[in-house]
Amino acid sequence: MALDTVMRLQKHDVASILANQTGEEKDQMTTRASSSRKGGANRGAAIDTSDAIPLRYGDDPYVWACWLYYEDGMTQGEIADAMGVSRATVNSYLAEAREKGIVQISLEPARLASLTIAQELKRHFGLTDCLVVPSDDNTRPLIDRLGVAAAQALPKLLKSGDTLAVAWGRTVLSVGEHTDIASLQDMTVVQATGGTTATFSYTPELCAAAIAQSVSARCVNITAPAIVKSSAMREMLLDEPLLQEQFETLGRANRVLFGISSLRPNSTIHASGFFESVSLQHYLAAGAIGVVAGRFIDERGRPVAGPLDDRTIGISLDMLRRIDTRILVAGGFDKVPALLAALRGGYANVLITDAATGHGILRADGVTSLDGRLSQKPKVTQTPSSYRTHVKKFLNNPNQVVEEMLDGVVRAHAGYLQPINGSNRALVARNGPRSGKVGLVIGGGTGHEPCFLGYVGKGLADAVAVGNIFSSPPPDPIVQCAAAASGGEGVLFVYGNYAGDVMNFEMAAEIAEEKGIKVRTVLTTDDIASSPVEDREGRRGVAGNFFIFKIAGAACDRGLPLEACEAVTRKANLRTYTVGVALEPCSMPQTRRHNFEIGPDDMEIGMGIHGEPGVTRERIKSADEITDSIMDNIFKEMKAVSGDRVAVLINSFGGTPMMELYLLFRRVAQRLDAKNIGIEANWIGHYCTSLDMVGASISILHLDQELTELLHHPCETAFLRIS
Amino acid sequence: MSENAVRRLIAMFEAISAAVETEKDHLSELDGAIGDADHGTTMSLGFLAVKAELAKIDVDRAQPADVMATAAGAFLNAVGASTGPLYATAFRRAAQALAGANDLDLGTTAAMIDAIGSGIRERGKGQRGDKTMLDAWLPAADAAGAALTDNKASTEFWSEVVAAAEAGANATRSMVAAKGRAARVRERSLGHVDPGAASAVVVLRAMASVLS
Numbered sequence: 029m030a031l032d033t034v035m036r037l038q039k040h041d042v043a044s045i046l047a048n049q050t051g052e053e054k055d056q057m058t059t060r061a062s063s064s065r066k067g068g069a070n071r072g073a074a075i076d077t078s079d080a081i082p083l084r085y086g087d088d089p090y091v092w093a094c095w096l097y098y099e100d101g102m103t104q105g106e107i108a109d110a111m112g113v114s115r116a117t118v119n120s121y122l123a124e125a126r127e128k129g130i131v132q133i134s135l136e137p138a139r140l141a142s143l144t145i146a147q148e149l150k151r152h153f154g155l156t157d158c159l160v161v162p163s164d165d166n167t168r169p170l171i172d173r174l175g176v177a178a179a180q181a182l183p184k185l186l187k188s189g190d191t192l193a194v195a196w197g198r199t200v201l202s203v204g205e206h207t208d209i210a211s212l213q214d215m216t217v218v219q220a221t222g223g224t225t226a227t228f229s230y231t232p233e234l235c236a237a238a239i240a241q242s243v244s245a246r247c248v249n250i251t252a253p254a255i256v257k258s259s260a261m262r263e264m265l266l267d268e269p270l271l272q273e274q275f276e277t278l279g280r281a282n283r284v285l286f287g288i289s290s291l292r293p294n295s296t297i298h299a300s301g302f303f304e305s306v307s308l309q310h311y312l313a314a315g316a317i318g319v320v321a322g323r324f325i326d327e328r329g330r331p332v333a334g335p336l337d338d339r340t341i342g343i344s345l346d347m348l349r350r351i352d353t354r355i356l357v358a359g360g361f362d363k364v365p366a367l368l369a370a371l372r373g374g375y376a377n378v379l380i381t382d383a384a385t386g387h388g389i390l391r392a393d394g395v396t397s398l399d400g401r402l403s404q405k406p407k408v409t410q411t412p413s414s415y416r417t418h419v420k421k422f423l424n425n426p427n428q429v430v431e432e433m434l435d436g437v438v439r440a441h442a443g444y445l446q447p448i449n450g451s452n453r454a455l456v457a458r459n460g461p462r463s464g465k466v467g468l469v470i471g472g473g474t475g476h477e478p479c480f481l482g483y484v485g486k487g488l489a490d491a492v493a494v495g496n497i498f499s500s501p502p503p504d505p506i507v508q509c510a511a512a513a514s515g516g517e518g519v520l521f522v523y524g525n526y527a528g529d530v531m532n533f534e535m536a537a538e539i540a541e542e543k544g545i546k547v548r549t550v551l552t553t554d555d556i557a558s559s560p561v562e563d564r565e566g567r568r569g570v571a572g573n574f575f576i577f578k579i580a581g582a583a584c585d586r587g588l589p590l591e592a593c594e595a596v597t598r599k600a601n602l603r604t605y606t607v608g609v610a611l612e613p614c615s616m617p618q619t620r621r622h623n624f625e626i627g628p629d630d631m632e633i634g635m636g637i638h639g640e641p642g643v644t645r646e647r648i649k650s651a652d653e654i655t656d657s658i659m660d661n662i663f664k665e666m667k668a669v670s671g672d673r674v675a676v677l678i679n680s681f682g683g684t685p686m687m688e689l690y691l692l693f694r695r696v697a698q699r700l701d702a703k704n705i706g707i708e709a710n711w712i713g714h715y716c717t718s719l720d721m722v723g724a725s726i727s728i729l730h731l732d733q734e735l736t737e738l739l740h741h742p743c744e745t746a747f748l749r750i751s
Numbered sequence: 752m753s754e755n756a757v758r759r760l761i762a763m764f765e766a767i768s769a770a771v772e773t774e775k776d777h778l779s780e781l782d783g784a785i786g787d788a789d790h791g792t793t794m795s796l797g798f799l800a801v802k803a804e805l806a807k808i809d810v811d812r813a814q815p816a817d818v819m820a821t822a823a824g825a826f827l828n829a830v831g832a833s834t835g836p837l838y839a840t841a842f843r844r845a846a847q848a849l850a851g852a853n854d855l856d857l858g859t860t861a862a863m864i865d866a867i868g869s870g871i872r873e874r875g876k877g878q879r880g881d882k883t884m885l886d887a888w889l890p891a892a893d894a895a896g897a898a899l900t901d902n903k904a905s906t907e908f909w910s911e912v913v914a915a916a917e918a919g920a921n922a923t924r925s926m927v928a929a930k931g932r933a934a935r936v937r938e939r940s941l942g943h944v945d946p947g948a949a950s951a952v953v954v955l956r957a958m959a960s961v962l963s
Contacts (some may be wrong), residue, residue, distance in 0.1 A: 291880060292929060312879050313889070327922050361938040365880070365925050384938065391942040392925035495831050498787060502831035527930060528833035531874055535827075535836050623787065638787065 040299035093121035108362050138162040146387040156377040163384040168361050175202030178357045178380050188213040193220040194239045195321040196232040197284035197296050199357050204238025217246030220276045221322045222254035224302045228231035248277045252341045259338035264292030282352040289319040290366045310334050318366025329373015419445040419615040429617045430474050441746040444485040448512045454496045456512040460490035466584040466593045467513025473498045478747040479716040487743030488581035498638045500528035517545035518590035523582050524569025525551040548594040552576050554604040555635030570637050571679040571716035572604035575729040582741035607658040608725030610635035614718050637718045655695035658726050670704040675729040677710045683722035756855045760818040761805050763961040770957040781946040790946040796905035800829030819846035825901045844870030861895040863927035868892035884947035890919040909963035915925045916955045920948035
């Protein structure tokens with residue numbers, strides 16, 4: 029049950045109780061230090077009770093009554109007998125115990141959050157009802173959980189004799205799969221739109237059939253396509269007696285069940301392939317943000333006119349809005365704007381969603397009052413005077429920090445690299461570029477040192493373009509690098525997959541091509557926490573850069589042609605897996621403040637190398653547990669078998685010392701050992717940092733023969749030398 | 752005629768730069784909520800560089816397209832990051848739209864705004880609803896096209912363009928970011944106005960102040 033009663037007793041009560049109980053009981057106790065019960069104790073003593081209060085209740089009849097009632101599960105009558113008082117007295121003890129805070133009834137936080145969000149959604153949008161399922165249960169996909177939730181709600185929403193219109197989509201199909209109501213009679217389910225191609229599993233026909241079966245209803249299909257070629261064809265079809273009969277049934281619907289589609293690239297509308305992309309672009313340009321039963325709406329829920337309107341056969345938005353009970357089942361962040369639009373437009377009066385989505389809808393509509401109520405932690409209202417707001421750093425002029433660092437770098441590593449045309453924003457390897465060799469150009473923002481400039485030198489990168497802190501270099505230095513690295517056989521660009529870097533390197537590639545330099549590009553995407561495996565191309569590039577650069581540099585140095593260099597670099601990228609964990613944020617030199625916050629007991633999984641927030645935030649765990657969860661994720665994707673070999677990189681984000689990195693490496697090695705996967709080579713230290721962030725990442729390169737040879741190929745750079 | 756148009760475009764960039772300076776901290780603050788808090792600084796750097804580069808232009812010989820091309824190059828080399836390529840491409844497309852034009856009539860102006868929007872869309876490979884600067888620029892371009900069709904006078908033309916951009920920027924509050932760094936924080940971007948859309952409004956208001 030969601031209701032969870034906790035008795036909160038004073039310390040001395042608890043101490044005496046603990047003496048008499050088992051360990052299991054102890055775990056259920058929650059103590060609350062307070063002196064407020066003093067008066068209560070006096071009053072308790074003043075009440076005439078049986079003289080046999082057991083010692084452990086500390087002479088307090090309230091505690092005794094509560095214990096018998098809540099813990100021993102006795103009835104008030106039984107308690108009255110046991111205590112030798114009247115039943116009315118027991119009743120008043122129990123009531124007063126709640127007032128005094130001896131007993132506190134609390135709801136499980138996740139349930140409480142769901143209820144609070146549901147209540148607020150109902151109030152804010154004037155809904156008839158709202159069901160919000162907790163978001164903390166990630167054991168099943170959201171679509172399944174929504175289906176289960178709707179299945180629980182439907183018996184309360186449907187009545188015998190109802191006509192239920194059913195739209196189509198993945199969520200609606202899930203509702204049908206999870207619902208089983210035997211008690212309803214004389215039900216009619218009617219398909220809300222025409223039919224679609226059957227290239228996917230959630231067609232209008234199948235959705236209606238699944239719901240009809242689950243509520244034992246007669247099923248009426250709309251036996252025409254959802255979208256026809258012309259408005260003339262639509263008129264002709266709607267003139268058919270059969271279709272008129274079907275539409276009459278649809279017009280009688282007193283309930284409707286529907287989902288919602290966003291217009292995002294991965295939405296049902298796109299994935300079903302049913303809508304013409306030309307038309308979709310039209311609706312997007314006209315401000316469409318979501319699709320309800322095949323009809324497009326804008327952010328305020330207003331219908332968006334477009335070329336499909338008079339070619340669509342199905343329920344209209346006006347018909348939909350006239351139905352009594354309009355049940356919308358949907359969840360997921362992508363759908364928040366569309367859901368908000370549907371609620372604003374009044375298309376739904378019953379909403380079934382999950383807590384995270386519900387909270388998102390409210391926030392998107394500017395409701396912030398909820399945030400305080402959902403937070404379980406007490407708010408810190410005062411900042412102690414000793415509280416630090418700035419991080420100490422070695423600085424001269426914060427705005428010159430990149431230039432000053434580069435001046436130092438060029439002086440320190442003059443043996444490996446030198447400025448191109450006098451600018452430290454484009455550096456070339458001293459003995460790197462040569463005629464007949466493919467040039468390797470890398471680059472990115474600063475703040476990641478020794479990435480990227482530490483890997484410039486013979487046998488590795490030929491040139492590096494240097495941007496501002498966490499910010500891509502502009503095309504000009506990249507073009508200079510390309511020209512300096514070019515040996516007539518083309519140039520390979522390798523850099524992390526970030527929007528800014530992609531645009532600047534793409535522009536640079538266009539300019540270099542105009543200058544007659546052939547350019548190929550490999551984006552690094554090794555951060556497996558940043559997107560699911562289906563979206564591997566959307567992942568970002570992090571510390572695994574180290575391996576990918578090394579392989580690319582070796583391939584170029586061996587004189588392989590451009591296409592071969594590109595191919596093996598792509599392979600290295602596909603076989604490199606990184607997960608990072610941040611414990612403390614980093615601070616920018618210009619502000620000397622943290623650029624985000626991580627709670628005192630939290631860690632952020634999936635941290636990228638730009639200090640941007642990670643993917644999930646969890647309670648901090650032991651080094652081995654953290655390593656295990658990282659390695660579990662890596663093993664899920666890396667298809668390594670017993671006898672395979674890997675290279676391992678344990679990388680500090682800047683603030684984590686070597687001591688802790690070795691702890692991580694120890695556990696990584698144990699996990700690899702257990703699978704009989706050999707470590708061909710390993711690196712432990714600062715290889716791709718994020719200023720002073722505390723945290724680390726683990727990168728594994730799954731080797732094959734070719735990659736092993738290239739990994740051992742000699743190179744001479746400031747931070748990696750292999751001979 | 753040509754001299755007049757060139758001077759007006761230069762004045763337009765000066766007004767944009769001044770407006771961005773005023774709004775700089777506010778823009779960075781907006782960015783701090785969902786990105787890396789540097790958008791105000793980035794925009795300021797870019798338009799200061801544009802202003803400095805335009806000061807070197809020979810206003811008697813230059814064409815309007817030259818002003819745009821110069822702005823594109825200056826903005827790009829000063830900024831990098833993602834704003835650099837986006838606005839640089841926008842101004843380059845605008846230069847193409849202005850090629851051969853000697854006068855900044857409303858037709859040319861509408862074509863320029865449209866070129867800016869489509870330049871940003873091509874470079875960023877984005878669309879409306881992604882919670883980016885496109886959510887301000889594309890409605891602005893549409894409004895400019897519509898105002899032109901309706902033969903609106905200059906003042907009305909610009910007030911409709913700016914209103915469309917403002918409405919578009921406000922709408923980003925309820926969007927989930929699909930592009931750029933804000934896309935990584937997913938639902939945490941909800942409830943925040945996109946800083947790129949907000950700065951697009953600042954730019955368009957400044958353009959209106961000089962050109963209307």
